[in-house]
Each structure stands twice: as C-alpha cells, then as structure tokens.
Amino acid sequence: MASFQEYLQDEGYEKLKEARKYVEELSLDDPDDEPYRSLYKGREIYKDVRRTLKRYQDKRQVGEEYPFILAVLELKLGENYVSTDEKSAGEEHLQKALEKMEDYKLTKKGMGIYQDAVNQMGILFTGRQKPEEALNYFRQSEQLYVDYKNLLGGAPCMVNEYLSPPTDDLDQLEFDRAKSLESTYTHTLFYFAQVYQQLGKADVSAQYIHHTLQRQLDSHDLDPLDWSLHAATLSQYYMTERNFNMSRHCLASAEVIFQQVEANNVNCPDEMKEKVNQAKADIQRCWVKYGLGLLEYSREKLLRGDSEITETETTDEVNTSTDNTTGSAQSERSVTPKSQSASDSHNQDNNLDESLSEENASIAAGDDKVNDPEDTETEKNDTDNQSVKGDKPSDSNEVNDQSDKVTENDREAGNVENEIQGNDNINKGDEVVAEDEDDEEKKKLEAEKQRNIERAKQINERFNLEVTHHEEKISDKHLANFEEARVIFLLIKKWIEDAKQFYKFDMHCTDYVSIVQDQSLSFKFLSFFELDLERQCKMHKRRVDMLTEILKELSLQHYLLICRQLMFEIADTYSTMMDLKLAILESSGEAVRPTPHHVKKMNILISESIKYYQEYLNTLKGGKPVYPNEFPENDVRPGLIAMFCIGRLFSKFLAGEVQTRLLNIKKSKDCYQFVVDYCKRNPSAVALIPSELEICQEMVQLLPAKMERIRIQSEM
Numbered sequence: 001m002a003s004f005q006e007y008l009q010d011e012g013y014e015k016l017k018e019a020r021k022y023v024e025e026l027s028l029d030d031p032d033d034e035p036y037r038s039l040y041k042g043r044e045i046y047k048d049v050r051r052t053l054k055r056y057q058d059k060r061q062v063g064e065e066y067p068f069i070l071a072v073l074e075l076k077l078g079e080n081y082v083s084t085d086e087k088s089a090g091e092e093h094l095q096k097a098l099e100k101m102e103d104y105k106l107t108k109k110g111m112g113i114y115q116d117a118v119n120q121m122g123i124l125f126t127g128r129q130k131p132e133e134a135l136n137y138f139r140q141s142e143q144l145y146v147d148y149k150n151l152l153g154g155a156p157c158m159v160n161e162y163l164s165p166p167t168d169d170l171d172q173l174e175f176d177r178a179k180s181l182e183s184t185y186t187h188t189l190f191y192f193a194q195v196y197q198q199l200g201k202a203d204v205s206a207q208y209i210h211h212t213l214q215r216q217l218d219s220h221d222l223d224p225l226d227w228s229l230h231a232a233t234l235s236q237y238y239m240t241e242r243n244f245n246m247s248r249h250c251l252a253s254a255e256v257i258f259q260q261v262e263a264n265n266v267n268c269p270d271e272m273k274e275k276v277n278q279a280k281a282d283i284q285r286c287w288v289k290y291g292l293g294l295l296e297y298s299r300e301k302l303l304r305g306d307s308e309i310t311e312t313e314t315t316d317e318v319n320t321s322t323d324n325t326t327g328s329a330q331s332e333r334s335v336t337p338k339s340q341s342a343s344d345s346h347n348q349d350n351n352l353d354e355s356l357s358e359e360n361a362s363i364a365a366g367d368d369k370v371n372d373p374e375d376t377e378t379e380k381n382d383t384d385n386q387s388v389k390g391d392k393p394s395d396s397n398e399v400n401d402q403s404d405k406v407t408e409n410d411r412e413a414g415n416v417e418n419e420i421q422g423n424d425n426i427n428k429g430d431e432v433v434a435e436d437e438d439d440e441e442k443k444k445l446e447a448e449k450q451r452n453i454e455r456a457k458q459i460n461e462r463f464n465l466e467v468t469h470h471e472e473k474i475s476d477k478h479l480a481n482f483e484e485a486r487v488i489f490l491l492i493k494k495w496i497e498d499a500k501q502f503y504k505f506d507m508h509c510t511d512y513v514s515i516v517q518d519q520s521l522s523f524k525f526l527s528f529f530e531l532d533l534e535r536q537c538k539m540h541k542r543r544v545d546m547l548t549e550i551l552k553e554l555s556l557q558h559y560l561l562i563c564r565q566l567m568f569e570i571a572d573t574y575s576t577m578m579d580l581k582l583a584i585l586e587s588s589g590e591a592v593r594p595t596p597h598h599v600k601k602m603n604i605l606i607s608e609s610i611k612y613y614q615e616y617l618n619t620l621k622g623g624k625p626v627y628p629n630e631f632p633e634n635d636v637r638p639g640l641i642a643m644f645c646i647g648r649l650f651s652k653f654l655a656g657e658v659q660t661r662l663l664n665i666k667k668s669k670d671c672y673q674f675v676v677d678y679c680k681r682n683p684s685a686v687a688l689i690p691s692e693l694e695i696c697q698e699m700v701q702l703l704p705a706k707m708e709r710i711r712i713q714s715e716m
Helices: 004-024 037-054 066-083 087-104 111-127 131-151 159-163 170-198 202-219 224-240 244-264 270-304 348-364 373-380 395-421 428-458 482-500 509-529 533-553 560-587 596-621 633-650 658-681 683-688 690-715
Strands: none
Touching: 004 037, 004 066, 004 159, 037 066, 066 087, 066 111, 066 159, 087 111, 111 131, 111 159, 111 170, 131 170, 170 202, 202 224, 224 244, 224 270, 244 270, 270 482, 270 509, 482 509, 509 533, 509 560, 533 560, 560 596, 560 633, 596 633, 633 658, 633 683, 633 690, 658 683, 658 690, 683 690
C-alpha cells in the first residue's frame, strides 16, 4: 500500500486545490436560491480526502506530517459548517482540530493550525452572542502568539501549506509564514474589538480597532479602500468622545489613503467604480458628522458658559440633536458601509476589512436617552448592531481591572505558598512546582496588564501619514461666534452636496433622507450662533421646507420609522419658530400690540406644530381609533413628550373670543391629564419623564382655576 504522501502527490493535493477553489472563489458567485452550493461541494471533497487519509492510520505508513494534515482538514470542515450556518457541527470539527494539536501548539508545525482553530472558536461564540466565552478563546490566541514569539521565534507553518505540495523556494516560504503570522494576529486584535463591543466597552473596542488599522498601515498589508473607510468611521468614535483632534486626524488619514484608491481605479469596471463612488460618499458623510459634532459641542459650551471643557467630555447628543422636551433626532444614523459579521468566518483573511466597517460603525454611535422616534427604533435594533452605547469604561479602568486581578493573584499566590510551607507532609519538589506555576501565572497576568497599558496609550497615537493639508481645511477647536460656525456650516453643505451625488432619493431612499436630516441639523446648529431672531426663523423655515418635501414622498406603510422621525422633527421646528416669533413680539415692548397678521402667523405655526405632533401620535395607535393602554416600551417617552408638547402649544394660541380661549385651555388640560393618567397606569413611565410629569400634574390642578377666572371676567 502506498504511503499517504504518495496519495497526496498523486491526487490528494489536486483535490484539495479544487476544494479550496469551491470554498474561496466559486462560493462568491453562488445564486441566491442556492447560496451554499459551492461550499457544499468543497465540503464533500474535504471529507473524501479525510476518509482516504484515515486508511493510513497504521503508524508504519504515516510520517510526522500526518496528524497535522488531519487537523487542518478538521479545521477546514469546521469553518465550512460554520459558514453554512451549521454551527454545532462546525464546533465539533473545530474541537477535534484543537484536540489533535493540543500537544503541538507551541511547535513550528502545529502553532498556526491551533491558532486558527482557536480564533474560529472565538468567532463562533461571538456570533452566538456569548462574548465572555469568545473572549477566552481570543485571549488564548493572543497568549499563544506571545509565547511563540518569545520561546521559539521565527514563524510557524501556515495552514494552507498542508493543502498543497511542498515548495522549493524556502526564502519566499519563510517570508509568507512571517506575513501570515502577523496577519493572523491582526485578525485576533480585531476579534477582540468585536467582543468588547458586545460587552459594551466602547473605549477598549476602539483601542483594538485603532491598533488593527495601525498594524495594517505599518505592514502595508491593507486594502486602501477598506482602510480609508475604517479610519473614517473610527473617527466618529473620537468625535463622540469630543476628541476632535484625533477624529479629524482619522478623517484626514482616510482622505490620504483614499486618494490611492481613486488613482488606481481611473478606468476600472463599473462594479468597482460604483464601490469607489459609494466609499467616497461615505467618507463625505463622516466629515458631515464631524462638522455637526463640532457645532453641537460649541453650542453646548456656550450654553454652559464654561471656560474649559475637556475634549473627551461626552454629551447626550453625540450623533443626535435631541432637545429634552421635544425629542427631535437628526443625526444618530451611522455612516458606514455594509459589512460581514465576524460569525461569517470562512475566508477570514479576506473578510477582516469588510467586517471592520460594521464594528467602527457601532462605535460611532453614542449613548442617548429615549426621547425621540428615532431612538425608539434604534434601540429595538440594538441587538443586531449595537451602537456601543452606555457608560463607557475608560482605558484606565480596564487597566485597573487587570491590576486588581494581578494583586489578587499575588495574595492568593502568597496564601498558597504559606500553606505549603506550613505543611511538613508536602515534599519540596511539589512546593517548587507550585511556586513555579504561581510565578508563571503572575508573569502572564503582568504581561497582559502591560499589553493593555500599551494599547491604552496607542489610542491617541497618530497614523504615520502626512495629513496636514487635509487637517488644515477644518478646525478642531470650539467655535465662538457666527462667523466661525458659518465656515463649518458651509463645509457641511459642500460635503452633503458631494454625498448626494451618489445617494439619490430613487436609489438610496433611506440614506438620502438621513443626509437631508443632517442638512436640517446643520441649519439648527447654525441658528444658535445667529443673533438676529428673524434670520433664525428663516433658517428653521428652510428646515421645514426640506423635511416636509421628503415626507410627502414617503409611504407611511413602508417607511414608518423615517416618517415618525420627520413628523417629530417638523413639529419641533414649527414649535421653535413659534417661540422665536413670540420672542420678537416681546422684544418690541409691551406698548406694541400684535397685529392681526402677527396673530394669524403665530396661530398657523402653532397649528402646524400640533398637526405634525398629532400625526406622529396617530402612528402609535396601530390603526385603531384610540391609544393603547400602554405604548411599546421604546415608544413611551417620545409619545408622552409629544402629548406634553401639544398641551403646551394649545395654551399658546392667541385667541380673542372667550369660548375659543376656554376650549384651547381645556384641550391643553386634556393633554396634560393624558400624561398623568398614563403614568398612573404605568408607573415605569415616571422615570422617563420626571420633569415633564411634574409640570403636567401642576397644570392639571391650575388650569381649571384659570378657566373659571376667565369665565368670571367675561361675565363682568
């Protein structure tokens, strides 16, 4: 009987080559009705080769390569099953690969196989939403990399070496091995980012993504288009942390790398040209977010009158515009290309860049209270692509946690040592072994602590690129007046126009609406810096015009979430215009009475605001004539806020007739009463609107007395 090496040379390697082609190439073009056709064919070939190789299990017929190629086949089958959503079967094969390589994980021949299998197990548990288990696997992978580099040096054999005939070019082989080792470790860093994302540790996740991008840049092992998108989306994390210097640097770096993309794809196919144009538009939208964030930050600083605000100070309006009483939301939408989840693990080397975009996009979002229609739907979808919300533990907290672990282990090690010394029945050899194990564990913990410290430092390290030209285009400092704000506003306007070149209403409806909402938000922020109240009104009128135009074109049935957002924002904008008109009248002095034209204008603004708030509330009825006893969990706050605002608006009508005034006050009281009654039926809602509820309770008591006074005065 021929040896297994002869079998591989004669036909095995050719079959494995065919299997890889099915899995890595042909599967990309499988039809929608048979999405796994090529993966299934590749699987059968892997199984066929494995069955044949198992016939050579007699040790006299196998060599030292035998256990490794069997482990590789188990690894490939595991990846294949996971890729076809057969997770349990995939886990079994991956576990077999780990078992076969357990004794070889710190050898040149086995380390690469073991590391890939550990990473795949981590990816599997990440996809199952079990971050703690996934984190353990990725820590094993990282420790294996560190131990191998420290103990053995060089680079281990690559997994795919066992699937093809040996090469004679040893220099190239060693180069490829070293590149593969570092590339796999870079993947591991990214997988850490995904897990910490699931654990809600945005800052730690950002550290790993930043480190991943830095390693790709330093090694020149990157796809320029993907890298530029990842850097642009990562900038939004820094923006939410109010670190505008790093946010601008990431965007400028993205611009520099993207220039390579444009230079290399002048005469590219239409499909690639489409991808490049979309990437360009996405980067422009990230710049828009940066500009909006800077305007918002400057507004908040001026409102508070602070002389010093740290760049990392966070707010509730990280990527949104949300007023505490109106709940209007404009820019919570993340600007990121679609990407593949880490659970789609087959062909992992090519999928890292695609997956990074989704991760950076999640990081780009902030932690906002539920106070608008967009928040309600966003939180519903947070289980899919959580936007890294919640209190963000700082880098130092992560390091301190590790330090506490080290200290605790030190104490435990000391206790164990004292117990050993006090026990005369334990021989000295066992004592030495215990001490060595404790020392080794402490060294590993100390090494992990040091790596965390280094990553925390790297979060603010700039990429090794010349980006001054792009950074000088826009400030990273707070804006003090209208002229400075107008410069940013005009840049935002240009970026929005550029983004609209790709994202058109007919082809990309959701994205187009999102861009228009950002445009509306830019007018809102700019109006804050404008001292002339009439000019402020005109800016808000622009907002109403652009938003109502979009709303008219949308189907409520198909775009319910977007329509709710627009209704709420339009209502809020009309309310703001009413307040401005009232302020203009008050500034004219008490001697100046409003003209009929002013009265009509004020009442129209109030009516329009009530109209759109009511349209929003009608969407919560679910097609029924009355409101439900309890709104859906994520619709409670925005629904009650809308009712509260309607109550306030009815009290603002300028009416001369007594009956009209009494009717408006009664409608106002009914709205306040609705909020009070709802909170009585549903006590959990009280915590969502504490200040508004207090006002409603007061108004319910005061308005009847006011109505009575009006009646009495009218009869006199």
